[in-house]
Amino acid sequence: MAKSKAAQVGPPINVLVIDDDHAHAETIADSLSSQGYACTLATTGQEGADLMERHSFEIVVTDLKMPKVGGLEILAKAKDDLPDAEVIMVTGHGTVESAVEAMREGASHFLLKPLDLGQLRSVVDNAARAQHLRRANAELSRRLDEKFGFEGLIGNSPPMQDLIERLRRIAPTDATVLIEGETGTGKELVAQAIHQNSPRKNRHFVGLNCAALSEHILEGELFGSVPGAFTDARDRMGKFEYADGGTLFLDEVGDMPVPTQIKLLRVLESREITRVGSNETVKVDVRIISATNRNLEEAVASGEFREDLYHRLKVISLKLPSLAERTQDIPLLVDHFTKIHAARHGKKIKSMTTAARRRLMAHSWTGNVRQLSNTIDSMVVVDYDEVLDLDDLPPEFSPPESESGGSAADGLHTLVGKPLSEIEGLFIAETLKVTGGNREEAASMLGIGERTLYRKIKEYDL
Numbered sequence: 001m002a003k004s005k006a007a008q009v010g011p012p013i014n015v016l017v018i019d020d021d022h023a024h025a026e027t028i029a030d031s032l033s034s035q036g037y038a039c040t041l042a043t044t045g046q047e048g049a050d051l052m053e054r055h056s057f058e059i060v061v062t063d064l065k066m067p068k069v070g071g072l073e074i075l076a077k078a079k080d081d082l083p084d085a086e087v088i089m090v091t092g093h094g095t096v097e098s099a100v101e102a103m104r105e106g107a108s109h110f111l112l113k114p115l116d117l118g119q120l121r122s123v124v125d126n127a128a129r130a131q132h133l134r135r136a137n138a139e140l141s142r143r144l145d146e147k148f149g150f151e152g153l154i155g156n157s158p159p160m161q162d163l164i165e166r167l168r169r170i171a172p173t174d175a176t177v178l179i180e181g182e183t184g185t186g187k188e189l190v191a192q193a194i195h196q197n198s199p200r201k202n203r204h205f206v207g208l209n210c211a212a213l214s215e216h217i218l219e220g221e222l223f224g225s226v227p228g229a230f231t232d233a234r235d236r237m238g239k240f241e242y243a244d245g246g247t248l249f250l251d252e253v254g255d256m257p258v259p260t261q262i263k264l265l266r267v268l269e270s271r272e273i274t275r276v277g278s279n280e281t282v283k284v285d286v287r288i289i290s291a292t293n294r295n296l297e298e299a300v301a302s303g304e305f306r307e308d309l310y311h312r313l314k315v316i317s318l319k320l321p322s323l324a325e326r327t328q329d330i331p332l333l334v335d336h337f338t339k340i341h342a343a344r345h346g347k348k349i350k351s352m353t354t355a356a357r358r359r360l361m362a363h364s365w366t367g368n369v370r371q372l373s374n375t376i377d378s379m380v381v382v383d384y385d386e387v388l389d390l391d392d393l394p395p396e397f398s399p400p401e402s403e404s405g406g407s408a409a410d411g412l413h414t415l416v417g418k419p420l421s422e423i424e425g426l427f428i429a430e431t432l433k434v435t436g437g438n439r440e441e442a443a444s445m446l447g448i449g450e451r452t453l454y455r456k457i458k459e460y461d462l
């Protein structure tokens with residue numbers, strides 16, 4: 001491949017070369033560097049593993065047989081720390097079986113020793129092509145995010161745009177964040193988006209639901225345990241240690257038992273944990289994001305939540321709007337979930353009827369975005385004609401009596417006798433309510449142009 005090709009899109013592809021034979025490692029790196037790759041060398045498996053923790057490599061070329069940390073361990077490490085990296089194994093004739101195992105475990109290619117440099121370059125070029133495609137996709141989704149959201153967070157309404165703007169500023173810092181919001185408003189998604197846009201993104205994002213766990217189990221989960229700490233206790237790493245260098249997401253933090261709250265506060269202050277049953281302390285570097293759908297201020301007032309911990313957790317406080325506060329986002333979310341669920345079920349959905357959209361817009365979504373997603377999921381499953389319509393909606397969406405058949409006429413009776421212009425104004429106002437104030441959507445529902453709608457809004461002073 002020509003030198004320029006490897007560096008075609010953006011900065012050069014980052015390659016990590018791991019080989020305990022120094023001269024061999026250098027030959028590989030020289031050969032790839034001359035093709036425009038940015039190579040980093042490691043001459044032990046351990047050194048390679050350490051480098052993978054700190055840097056983001058796109059391709060890893062590793063020797064299979066190395067003392068202590070071998071190629072298969074490197075592959076497992078790459079899966080954890082660099083899940084998008086392409087791993088290429090270099091192996092001697094005697095170890096072909098392990099190389100086959102490596103392929104099964106997700107290596108993208110293996111090369112036999114003695115290494116043919118031409119073949120090496122062509123295999124690396126193929127991996128680089130896959131990485132360029134990944135970069136292009138990431139760039140595309142970044143642009144889409146810029147337009148419609150942030151890391152999969154869909155929403156164009158003013159409260160969502162404000163939230164996304166704040167997230168962009170908060171994410172790259174190390175600040176502790178408390179996310180408050182009703183169930184299904186996207187608290188976990190927001191926590192993940194913060195992690196993905198922080199310097200910690202290559203380390204673990206570890207979630208723990210603090211509700212419904214007894215004090216002892218929760219503490220074992222958080223801090224780990226040593227044998228003998230309690231019945232069945234094993235030598236086990238807790239979530240804090242596992243999240244070291246990364247982010248720990250404490251979901252339903254408002255339900256944490258008070259004794260555990262005290263221990264958590266101590267850990268946040270000292271930045272070290274003690275496994276349950278042990279006296280040894282372990283330093284941890286973890287960013288804490290917590291979430292709750294309870295009103296924590298009330299919990300503090302009633303003594304169920306410690307005030308000092310509350311203030312520690314809410315250095316940055318984010319309140320997620322309920323779906324009722326951002327009905328304007330429903331059409332975007334509907335399209336988003338239709339695509340996702342159709343792809344998941346391998347079904348083709350061409351469109352959704354206006355009547356079905358209208359019903360979804362008017363619904364009271366107590367379960368917020370999750371409930372909307374589940375509803376679209378079930379519509380996609382039962383649909384048979386590639387068009388999502390009222391008949392695909394779950395039974396709880398059946399129209400109320402007043403909207404169906406003859407009884408609708410009863411409702412209309414109350415309007416008889418009013419001037420047509422007043423009725424028109426009433427209908428426009430109702431439609432705008434249904435669309436959450438979205439005029440484009442309202443105009444399309446009413447079957448009139450947007451300019452006409454603007455004129456009528458002015459005319460009726462809506």
Ligand SMILES: Nc1ncnc2c1ncn2[C@@H]1O[C@H](COP(=O)(O)OP(=O)(O)OP(=O)(O)O)[C@@H](O)[C@H]1O
Pocket residue numbers: 152153154155181182183184185186187188189190251293369370373
């Ligand atoms: N703004 C959004 N854009 C796209 N998908 C979203 C958005 N908000 C939530 N979702 C989706 O809705 C579902 C519920 O979100 P999530 O689990 O983050 O909510 P939650 O507030 O943590 O809920 P709970 O309090 O019940 O744990 C997920 O599938 C998530 O991907």
